[in-house]
Amino acid sequence: MINELSRRTFLLRAGTGISAAWISANWPALLSASKHAHDAAMAAKPPKFEFFTPEQAAEIDAITARIIPTDELPGAREAGVLYFIDRGLATFSADDQKTYREGLPELQARVTEMFPNEVRFSSLTPQQQDEVLHSLDENVPSPRRPFRARPGAQNFFETLRQHTIAGFLIDPDYGGNDSGAGWKVIGREREHMFQAPFGFYDKDYPGWQPAPKEADKK
């Protein structure tokens, strides 16, 4: 499934006239659910969750915190990704509710398979949590011992991975990336307009000069 996605990424990018088209074509289907209510996304953080139960929320929060962990820079938690996803599942990404509803228990089943005394992802140590997620990520080599195939959990993890990235990096005006936390990490200034010079290599540009000794045509 995931390999199929990455293969399609290249297939589709191949031969497109512009790269934005490639991006558009490869946006996860899960982000392209029904038409969403911008207003809902813009609403203040809900006092309670719109889709998740508190128990689910704790699990999702723990997973997003491994997808984009907090270190000296903010991670998914500081960016309020959990709330972005919760709102999304209640609005623009409602088509993905099933993926979450069915995928989370499968992921928890994997937790118990790997760590027999545990039932919750959120109770594991960060190292154990990463082991569980690696076992569901087809892009990394197979784990040491084979587990039961869990396509539902794999699909869920891929969906959640993409939702986490979207919630971390979306323009903060659209209901994620709280306080521009994600943009701080990638070094994108939160301004609506910019002026040249933009970066290191154009700051000392002296202005356009025709190339020396280049008056000749072809």
Add this chain to the structure above:
Amino acid sequence: MMVDQPKYKTSDEVDFVIIGSGAAGGILAKELSTNGFRVVVLEQGPYLTEADFTHNEVEILAQDELTNHPKLQPNTFRKTPSEKAKPQRAVLYGRCVGGTSVHFTANFWRFHEIDFIERSKIGPIPGTTFADWPITYADLEPYYTKVEWEIGVSGLAGASPFDPPRSKPYPMPPLPVKSSGVIFERAARKLGWHPFPAPMAILSQPQPGRSACINCGFCLAFGCEVGAKSSSLATAIRVAEKTGRCEIRPNSYVHRIETDTNGRAIGAVYFDEKRNTHLQKAKAVVVCANGAETPRLLLLSANKQFPNGLANSSGFVGKNLMLNSGGVTVGVFEHPLNDYKGFAVSRVLHDFYELDPQKVGFYGGGGLDARFDLTPISFALNALPPGTPRWGKDFKSALAHYFNRTMEIFCHGTSLPVENNSFSLDPDLKDAWGLPALRMTYKDHPDDLKLWRWQNERARELLDAASAQKQWSQPVGESQFAVHLLGTCRMGNDPRTSVINADHRTHDVKNLFLCDGSSLVTSGRGQPTMTIEALAFRAGDRVTALAKRGEIGA
């Protein structure tokens, strides 16, 4: 801004009904309405304005807020006519007033003289329908100038030694250079190449009612909130509306052109927003629906008199599809480029515009540009170096490192016209209105892939000369997805091998005109919109002249 428009009744026979409001349709609406004609423009998408445009990546890129929606209008794809096509998104185009010009990159290169006469120079190429145009660069030059001055193109005349002759300089200076442009310019010069400031349909200086570019960084794929991007929406359509003779009717999905027993077009049949059907009567019909939807509409309009589709006596409607070959090579540098600021492209080079087939072993030519056209979520999902972890600590540190230090070199090139490469009606799949879905058949000509590979090598050479810390190329592969939709109702003098004549009039139906990417005979070097718009200005003159001579009843 939408201004008061006339509201024509559908039973009111207007002079022209124009189908599509994009790069060509917007300009034809302006030209014909300012020439005194009564015009209705039917646009399948909504009428959005600057106030509606946002920086919401999820809404724009994932939910197709401005583009054709794969769920409502699904496509199918196959490589050859012997296969059964499978459902798969195959095309992307703007679906709103202004069409694709609302979200385009705005790279506005003119075609060169060679693009119009290359078949004569090179000779026939087996397996292709490679042909000369019935018009030359000289015929189109005044209209290129019109595009630059009336629509608004920033650039520097004379900066490229390969530029074709021009009658006037650009109306305004180039946009500022980006770090990607400086890196590109310095490295290309080391190699003896001739980089120049990119001609862009984005304002470097304010124009009446329009701001200069504010470098917001949400450009390609997004609608411009300040009117700096020279879309039809921000330019021609406003002028058309001010005439008081032009009605832009959005949410109007045309699915048939009606003809009478004399084989003349009498109007366009469309679904309104509530899916009620209407026939807008008109003395003449102009189709500017893009290189996919224009042939689809002609095929959907088949009737007893035109059993193979309207204006299709040649059998060429939908055929000879060209996409422009090419792809991206990515480079990473030591210091922050901050290329997320601003428009996409600031430097271009045309040293490889015309390659000698005897020397390189294939037909083709192209141009390279320096760009960064990725917004944050797209970058994180799609553009990190191959092999980078997709989540976790190392993913996060890679994001933090690469986002500001990455640039792209986009290699754009020719596609050869091949008859089997086409748009047609899928025999099984239907769209949300119950109409046959668009089917794409495409297999790249081997020379197109050779050119892409060859240009990728030049991009790698350039990044080497620039001392990039890391570089990689999108692998060369067969196309399955189309953005540039070219050649599918081509122009020509011979009705057996073309659909329209040099006046954009269909050979078969005297009051039916087609103008958009489908009109192109050759693909150019990867930036077709400038030429589509020049053709539209020229078509406006030709159609007006015919109308004034009483030849089309308008």
